[in-house]
Amino acid sequence: MTLTRTETVGSAVSAGPTPAGRSARPSRARRRKHLEIALFVGPATIVYVGFVLVPVVLAAVYSLYKWNGFGPLTDFNFPDNYIRALTDPVFVGAIGHNLFIVVLSLVIQGPVAIGLALLLNRRMRGRTLLRVVIFIPYVLSEVIAGLSWKLLLQPDGPFDAFLSAIGLGGMSKLWLADSDVVLWTMFWILTWKYIGFAIILFLAGLQGVPEELSEAAAIDGASWWQIQRHITIPLLGPTIRIWAFLSIIGSLQLFDMIWVVTGGGPAGATATMATYMVQFGFQRNQLGFGSAVAVILFIVSLIFALVYQRFVLRRDLAGSLTQGVG
Amino acid sequence: MNRRSTKRLLAGAAAVGLAVAALSGCSASSGDSGDGKVTLTWWHNGNQDPLKGLWEDVAAEFEEANPNVTVEVTGYQNEDLQKTLIPNALRSNDPPDLFQAWGGGELKDQVAAGYVKDISDDVTDELDAIGPTVSGWQIDGATYALPFSYGIEGFWYNKDLFAQAGITAPPTTLDELNDDVAKLKSAGIVPISVGAGDKWPAAHWWYNFALKDCSPETLTKAQSTHDFSDSCFTTAGEDLETFLETEPFNEGFLATPAQQGAGSSAGLLASGKVAMELMGHWEPGVIGGLTDDKKVPEFLGWFNFPGIEGAAGDPTAALGGGDGFACSQQAPPECVELLKYIMSPDVQKRFGESGAGIPTVADAADSVVDPNLQMVLEGKQNASYVQLWLDTAYGATVGGAMNDGIVNLFAGKGSPKDIVTGMQDAAATE
Known part of the structure; x- marks a missing residue:
C-alpha cells in the first residue's frame, strides 16, 4: 500500500x-x-x-435467512424472502403508494412551492411573517404534527366542524377511515408539513438569480410573468433539481408521518415500503423477511439516486466534487 | 502555535475516546454495580392510573424495604411495549430486569432463545396461590413468569342507553344481539364502538365468532398444530361478515384507536356516545382514565359474547388472557424478590381494590369490589372453557396475518376464506 x-x-x-x-x-x-x-x-x-x-x-x-431475531442465523432460505415480498400484494401496493406520493409531490408540491416562493420574494407588507408562518410546520416534530392531524380529522372532529362552519359540511369525508380518501389525506398532511422546506429552498435559490437580468428584461418591456417564466425559473433549475431529488428520496422512504397518523391502515391503504418493513420485521418477529424488504427499499432508493445524479444532477454537480487534496 | 494546535487535537481525540467509552458502557445500565447497590428496571403496561400509580407505590415500597435497591419503573402503552419495546430490548441483549409477559406463543419464543429466567424453584408458594391460571406462563412444566391479572373479554355496555332503547336484559344469543343492535339504531344510538385502527380490537370480533363456532377440541388442536383447515374458521368469518352488514359500528371505525383520547372506542363508550364495546377486563381501568372526573362511570355493565345457535362452539366459552411479569435471564436475584412482592396477597388485594383488573392470587379474589369486575369474575367462573387470545396463542407471525385478514374484512376487502388462507400462509413461513 x-x-x-x-x-x-x-x-x-x-x-x-x-x-x-x-x-x-x-x-x-x-x-x-x-x-x-x-x-x-x-x-x-x-x-x-x-x-x-x-x-x-x-x-x-x-435477508438471506428465515430468522425471528432470537438465536443464531441457521435457516438459509435465499431467495424466498425476496420472492415473498415481491409477490405480496400488500407490499406491491405499498410500492404503489410510495410512487403515488412521489408523483403527486413533484406535480403538485413543486409548482405550488415555486409559486409561493416567487410571491414571497416580492417586496410586500408582512413578508417575513408569511415566510415564518409557512415554515412553522416543517419545524414541528413529526409525531406532534401527526397526532394533531389525527385528532383534527376524527369523524365529527374539529376539521369537519370547520368545514360545516364555512358551509362546506357536505364535503366532510371519513378522512382517515375511508381507504379511497386516506392516501389523499396523507398527501395533504405531508404537503402541509414539507412545503415550507421547499419554499425556503426556492427562496434561497432565488437570491442567487442576478437582479440585473430581470432589470434588463423589464427595460426591454417584459412583464412580471415573462420575467419569471423565461429568466427566474430557468435560473432556479439547479435548486429545483435538488429539491426534486430530496422530495423523491423522502417519498420513497416515507415512514414516520404515516406511522403516527394511520399506522399504514386502514387495511393497508396507506402502507409504504417502510411501514411494511417495520410491521413484518419487528411486529411479526420476522427479521429476516423484514431485512429483505429493507434491502429492496435500499436498492430502489440507491438505483434512483445514482441514475438521478448521473443524468439530472450531472451539470449541477460538475466541479463541486474535488479530485483530491495536496 | 503548532504545538498548541497539536495539543488541542490530542485533547480532542482523548475526549472523543472518552465519549466512545462512555457510550459503549451504556449497555451495562442495570444490575449490581459492585458496591451492593442494585438497580432494577421494570417495564409494565400501566401507563394510566390507577395501575400506573399502584406500580409506582409498589416500587417505592420495595425500595424502602430493600435500601440497596433502586427500582426504575416505567409504564408504556400496551401494544408498543409488547410488539416493539420488549422484543427489541431482548434482541439487543439489554432487557429490562422485570418486564410484562403476556404468555402463550410469544413467551415460548423468548424462552427458546434463552432470554427469560426460569423461576420455578423460587416461586413455589406463589404457584400454589395462583393455581391453574399460571399454565399460560409455563413451558414444559417450568415457570417463566407469573400472571398478576387474568380476566376474560365481553361486552361493556351502557345500561342507560340500553334502557333508552327499550332493551331489558343483555343478549344471550347472537339473534338477540342482532335485535338489540337494531333497537339501538332505531333509537338513534350508535350500537357499538370498535378501535379497528389498532387492528386487534377488530380482530377480537373474529376470535369470539371462532370461539362460538369452533369446538374447544378444534381450538386446542389449532393452537398446537397451526392447522386452520376446519371449516368452522371460515364460518366464523362468514358470521362476522353477516354481522358487519348490519353496520353496527361507530363512524370511521377503521381509523379509530382503541384507548387513546375521547375519540377512541373506549372514549366513545366513556362519554356515552355508543352503547357497547367488546373489550377485555381492563376496560374499566381504561375508561376510568378517559372520563372527566377520572372515575369509572356508573352506567357500565358487562355480558359475555353470546352463543350461536346450532354452532359447534360452547356458548359459555370465554376468550381471555392475562398480564404477567417475567425476569430476564441476566436480572439480579432481587428481580424475583420484587416479583414475589408484587404477587403477595397484600399487593394483589390492592390491585383488586384499584379496579384495574382481576388478581390471580386466590386470597385476593374477594378484594374485587368493583361491581363490573365482579361480573367478569362471575363470567369467568361460569365459563366451561377459557381460550387465550388467539393472536397471543398463535404467536406474532400467524397472529399478525390473522389480524390483518380480519381488518381487511372489516374494510370490505377480502373474504372470510382469505383470513384462513393468510393464517395458513403465515404458518408456512414460520
Whole structure:
C-alpha cells in the first residue's frame, strides 16, 4: 500500500497516522496534516461505519435467512424472502403508494412551492411573517404534527366542524377511515408539513438569480410573468433539481408521518415500503423477511439516486466534487 | 502555535475516546454495580392510573424495604411495549430486569432463545396461590413468569342507553344481539364502538365468532398444530361478515384507536356516545382514565359474547388472557424478590381494590369490589372453557396475518376464506 503522489482523503485515513514503508522521509508538516485529517474524519467515519455501513451489510446478511431475531442465523432460505415480498400484494401496493406520493409531490408540491416562493420574494407588507408562518410546520416534530392531524380529522372532529362552519359540511369525508380518501389525506398532511422546506429552498435559490437580468428584461418591456417564466425559473433549475431529488428520496422512504397518523391502515391503504418493513420485521418477529424488504427499499432508493445524479444532477454537480487534496 | 494546535487535537481525540467509552458502557445500565447497590428496571403496561400509580407505590415500597435497591419503573402503552419495546430490548441483549409477559406463543419464543429466567424453584408458594391460571406462563412444566391479572373479554355496555332503547336484559344469543343492535339504531344510538385502527380490537370480533363456532377440541388442536383447515374458521368469518352488514359500528371505525383520547372506542363508550364495546377486563381501568372526573362511570355493565345457535362452539366459552411479569435471564436475584412482592396477597388485594383488573392470587379474589369486575369474575367462573387470545396463542407471525385478514374484512376487502388462507400462509413461513 504505497501512497501515490496524489493522496486522496480516503487513503490517508486508511494509512493511519504513520505511513510506513516509504523511502522518502515525510516532512513534519505532511505528517501533521495526516494526523489532522485522521482526527477530523475519524469520529465521523466511526459513526458512519458503525451506524450506516455495518447495519446495511448486516441487513443484507439477515435477508438471506428465515430468522425471528432470537438465536443464531441457521435457516438459509435465499431467495424466498425476496420472492415473498415481491409477490405480496400488500407490499406491491405499498410500492404503489410510495410512487403515488412521489408523483403527486413533484406535480403538485413543486409548482405550488415555486409559486409561493416567487410571491414571497416580492417586496410586500408582512413578508417575513408569511415566510415564518409557512415554515412553522416543517419545524414541528413529526409525531406532534401527526397526532394533531389525527385528532383534527376524527369523524365529527374539529376539521369537519370547520368545514360545516364555512358551509362546506357536505364535503366532510371519513378522512382517515375511508381507504379511497386516506392516501389523499396523507398527501395533504405531508404537503402541509414539507412545503415550507421547499419554499425556503426556492427562496434561497432565488437570491442567487442576478437582479440585473430581470432589470434588463423589464427595460426591454417584459412583464412580471415573462420575467419569471423565461429568466427566474430557468435560473432556479439547479435548486429545483435538488429539491426534486430530496422530495423523491423522502417519498420513497416515507415512514414516520404515516406511522403516527394511520399506522399504514386502514387495511393497508396507506402502507409504504417502510411501514411494511417495520410491521413484518419487528411486529411479526420476522427479521429476516423484514431485512429483505429493507434491502429492496435500499436498492430502489440507491438505483434512483445514482441514475438521478448521473443524468439530472450531472451539470449541477460538475466541479463541486474535488479530485483530491495536496 | 503548532504545538498548541497539536495539543488541542490530542485533547480532542482523548475526549472523543472518552465519549466512545462512555457510550459503549451504556449497555451495562442495570444490575449490581459492585458496591451492593442494585438497580432494577421494570417495564409494565400501566401507563394510566390507577395501575400506573399502584406500580409506582409498589416500587417505592420495595425500595424502602430493600435500601440497596433502586427500582426504575416505567409504564408504556400496551401494544408498543409488547410488539416493539420488549422484543427489541431482548434482541439487543439489554432487557429490562422485570418486564410484562403476556404468555402463550410469544413467551415460548423468548424462552427458546434463552432470554427469560426460569423461576420455578423460587416461586413455589406463589404457584400454589395462583393455581391453574399460571399454565399460560409455563413451558414444559417450568415457570417463566407469573400472571398478576387474568380476566376474560365481553361486552361493556351502557345500561342507560340500553334502557333508552327499550332493551331489558343483555343478549344471550347472537339473534338477540342482532335485535338489540337494531333497537339501538332505531333509537338513534350508535350500537357499538370498535378501535379497528389498532387492528386487534377488530380482530377480537373474529376470535369470539371462532370461539362460538369452533369446538374447544378444534381450538386446542389449532393452537398446537397451526392447522386452520376446519371449516368452522371460515364460518366464523362468514358470521362476522353477516354481522358487519348490519353496520353496527361507530363512524370511521377503521381509523379509530382503541384507548387513546375521547375519540377512541373506549372514549366513545366513556362519554356515552355508543352503547357497547367488546373489550377485555381492563376496560374499566381504561375508561376510568378517559372520563372527566377520572372515575369509572356508573352506567357500565358487562355480558359475555353470546352463543350461536346450532354452532359447534360452547356458548359459555370465554376468550381471555392475562398480564404477567417475567425476569430476564441476566436480572439480579432481587428481580424475583420484587416479583414475589408484587404477587403477595397484600399487593394483589390492592390491585383488586384499584379496579384495574382481576388478581390471580386466590386470597385476593374477594378484594374485587368493583361491581363490573365482579361480573367478569362471575363470567369467568361460569365459563366451561377459557381460550387465550388467539393472536397471543398463535404467536406474532400467524397472529399478525390473522389480524390483518380480519381488518381487511372489516374494510370490505377480502373474504372470510382469505383470513384462513393468510393464517395458513403465515404458518408456512414460520
